[in-house]
Amino acid sequence: MTDITNRRKILDFYRSHYRMxxxxxxxxxxxxxxKDSVFKLVGRLSRDGYLRKDRRGRILPTSVLGEIKILGLVEAGIPSVAEEESIDTIALDEYLIKDRDSSYLLRVKGDSMKDAGIVEGDLVIAERADNAKEGEIVIAEVDGGWTMKYLRxxxxxxxxxxxxxxxxxxYPTDSFAISAVVRGVVRKYT
Amino acid sequence: MTDITNRRKILDFYRSHYRMxxxxxxxxxxxxxxKDSVFKLVGRLSRDGYLRKDRRGRILPTSVLGEIKILGLVEAGIPSVAEEESIDTIALDEYLIKDRDSSYLLRVKGDSMKDAGIVEGDLVIAERADNAKEGEIVIAEVDGGWTMKYLRxxxxxxxxxxxxxxxxxxYPTDSFAISAVVRGVVRKYT
DNA sequence: TTGTCTGGCGAACGTTCGTTCGCTATACTT
DNA sequence: AAGTATAGCGAACGAACGTTCGCCAGACAA
Structure with missing residues (x-):
């Protein structure tokens, strides 16, 4: 059993138990x-950067739950090379959501934003705001109903x-109020 | 100081330290x-479902780092009502990624998949596979280059x-191999 | 006013924690 | 063959852990 295999088992524990x-x-x-074998194993993993220890000796993951590799570019037009070297890893949650308390998800219905790449069934990440810049996609209340459109x-x-x-x-005739700004889009194929 | 305020402080600790x-x-x-005040606080939060304890008394979050509220539907065509009641919460990472070890992200270049709602700059979540079902979007190597398209x-x-x-x-003439299946799309507006 | 309930306090308890020690077996080097 | 380094073992240690106790002050109802 290699150290790396054991590290995977430890991270699997973290993912399923939400603690190390x-x-x-x-x-x-x-x-x-x-326990001494474990102590030495942890020492090796820690030395090689696969784990951390806090002040009290308890272990912590170096990479967060939910990190995923970014591999490269895919040329959606003309085929190009996607090198198999991992460029970076990110956590999708942190990447997409800046202010968790003022953000929420909305599921998209209809096709009025399809040319912006937002189609029915998508989830949009909306961040509460009462104003927005021109050109941003906003969730707004206009004349008594809610909608998602470009703000112009x-x-x-x-x-x-x-x-x-x-x-x-x-064109709002009666009332108009911006409720949120769309910060991201998430789509899952099933 | 209310219990809920203290709960937020505890979860903030979890987010920044990766442990409770x-x-x-x-x-x-x-x-x-x-410590007894804390013990009673934790008891209240646990009774009300805001926290959990494991077998040894250590506390765990009920909702995972990175959960976000799903608020409702937004009718992108004709304005409709998006009620301000939280329907559910999900963790984006877990929602999008089934098998973390065989998944990776690719940044999209070009516009050949724009009618599928995938535009330049998007990140697609690719899951390694050497076959796919008809109609799925795949990353494939064809005649010496990489591309992302519908499999037909x-x-x-x-x-x-x-x-x-x-x-x-x-239409592949020389070689054709499926490398991955596209499981999701992520877009961030900056 | 009196009784009851709740949240917080300080002190003490037993358990589990990470750590360390001496030892053995194996693998590799000289 | 002899010497060195490494991984693993069982046992023991002090420190930190969650828990429990008796007590007190404030809020509220009878």
Whole structure:
């Protein structure tokens, strides 16, 4: 059993238990029969940067739950080379969400934003805000209903523009209030 | 200081330290001066479902680092009601990535998949696989180059179809191998 | 006013923690 | 063959852990 294999088992424990295992638990996980073996294993993993220890000796993951490799570019137009070297790793949650308390997800219905790459069934990450810059995609309440559109300006007045030629821009007549700004889009294929 | 405020402090600790605080650390965080106060606080939070304890009394978060609220539907076509009631919360990482070790991200270049809602700059989540079902979006090596397209079949032979009328389908002549299946798409507006 | 309930306090308890020690077996070098 | 380094073992250690206890002050109801 290699150290790396054991490290994977430890991280699997972290993912399923939301905490790192104790040395006694690592004994169960790895099959080692003494805490000193675990102590030395942890020492090796820690020396090589695969784990950390806090001030009290308890172990911590170096990379966060949820990190994923970024491998490279894929040329969606003309085939190009995607090298098999990992460029970087990121945590999707941290990448997408800046302020967790003021952010929420909305599931998209309809196709009025399809030319912006937002289609039915997508999740959009909305961050609460009562104003936005021109050109941003906003969630807004207009004339009594909620909608998601590009925010545009004409003669100093805001209006909402869909990303689909089949729909017309919305010029608020009665009321208009921005509720949130769309910060990201997430789609999952099942 | 309300219990909920203290719970937020505890979860903030978890987010920044990748582990839950000990009772002594909760004393520092909250300003409480006895471990029994913490013990009772934890008891209340646990009773109300805001925390869990494991077998040994150590506390765990009920909701994972990175969970975010799903608020409702947004009708992208015609404005409809998006109620302000939180329907559910999910962790984006877990939502998007099934098998972390065989998954990676690729940044999209080009516009050949724009009608599928995948545009330049998007990150796609690719899961390594050497075969796929018809209709899935795949990363494939064809005639010496890499590309991302819909997998289609004609007369038992696979070919690749873009989601953009400006591009032509690719019929492999020399070599063809599926490298990965696209499981999700992530876009961030900056 | 009196009784009851709750949250917080300081002190003490037994358990589990990470760590260290002496030892053995194996692998590799000289 | 002899010497060195490494991984693993069982046992023991002090420190930190969650828990429990008796007590007190404030809030609220009877």
């Amino acid at each position: 295992p104790s040395y006694a638990e690592i004994m169960d996980i790895t099959g080692l029969r003494s 300006m004409k003669k100093g007045q805001p209006y909402l523009e869909p990303a689909n030629e089949a729909y017309e821009p919305i | 605080p000990s009772y002594a650390e909760i004393m520092d965080i909250t300003g409480l001066r006895s 079949m004609k007369k038992g032979q696979p070919y690749l179809e873009p989601a953009n009328e400006a591009y032509e389908p690719i």
